Amino acid sequence: MDKELSQKITRASNQNSLILIFWLILTLVFQVVLYVVAMIFSGVFDSETLDRIYNLAAYLAQYLGAVPLAIIISRSLINDKETPSVLSGFRRPEASAGQIVRWIFISFFFIYGSAIASNLFFTLFQQITGIDLHAVDMTTDENIISRITSVIAMMFLAPLFEESMFRAAIVRNGSRFGNWSIIIITGITFGLWHCNYEQFLYAGVMGICAGFLTVKTRSVIPSLILHFTMNTIGTLQSFSLGEVDAEKVNDTSYAMEHLGAVGLMMIASGLMYAFIITGLVLFIIEIVNHKETFVLDAPEDRVKGTAAVYLKAPLTIVMLIIFLFATILRAFVI
DSSP states (O other): OOHHHHHHHHHHHHHHHHHHHHHHHHHHHHHHHHHHHHHHTTTTSOHHHHHHHHHHHHHHIIIIIIHHHHHHHHHHHSOOTTSOOSGGGSSOOSSOHHHHHHHHHHHHHHHHHHHHHHHHHHHHHHHHHOOOOOOOOOOOOSOHHHHHHHIIIIIIIHHHHHIIIIIIIIIHHHTTTOSHHHHHHHHHHHHHHTOOHHHHHHHHHHHHHHHHHHHHHTSSHHHHHHHHHHHHHHHHHHHHHTTSOGGGTTSHHHHHHTHHHHHHHHHHHHHHHHHHHHHHHHHHHHHHHOGGGGOOOOGGGTSTTHHHHHHHOHHHHHHHHHHHHHHHHHHHTO
């Protein structure tokens, strides 16, 4: 690889990582500001209501403020005229609707399958080692503010702005030099970015699937649909888990007393398993009849060593260390 090309890959890698570093800094700054504001209004609202309002405001600041500002600042500090714009990623996909639906269901198989595998692994890990990992509470209580927060943040803001940041900005910027290599690296980064051991594996797999959809169709729209569908199912599960004790749902009398929430839980779980089975069947058919599906127009055929150069970028090393450390710290300490 010539020096000029290596420098371009390093610049793109640093630019991508700077987005995530600035996102983290801005998110923390917004949280501190919101905390100060919350303290000012502590005498107006009770503590629970204030916490709920704070969480809603924090999500709004994280997505509406931190994401676009991080992209703008990073790209102004590391200027590269060849960097594709975020908005250009929201174009009409270069694939038929049938192909996109097929690939999305195959993605569901890998994502939900990895989620089940991850849950089993960490459950066994805790039982064998006796170490109690700190899980993040992802349930939504019955309060209207909490439910509004989940709908706005999980169902709409997260898919739109995370796809804008990771797929429209980061994946498309890096895939100029290597497709599968960049897809895998950014997918793993997406998993680490959640700073949550429970989400790391399946979020990483989702990042890889979403990256594949983006590169394959030359559009962020299919990955946005995938992300929105997953988060909608996740929101339904969050609502139901906030109303019932999951360990008691097998009790008929308890289930009848909480029929609405249990029904919602069953719908969400049923959709998840239906997607897994459908995705598995379609994956087998795709492997047998359409092997070319997983062959991308690969610039890595012309650019060997892209992954190594990308990962050696100084800001990328710093970024990976930060999010890896945060994930470990959150699992064992916080």
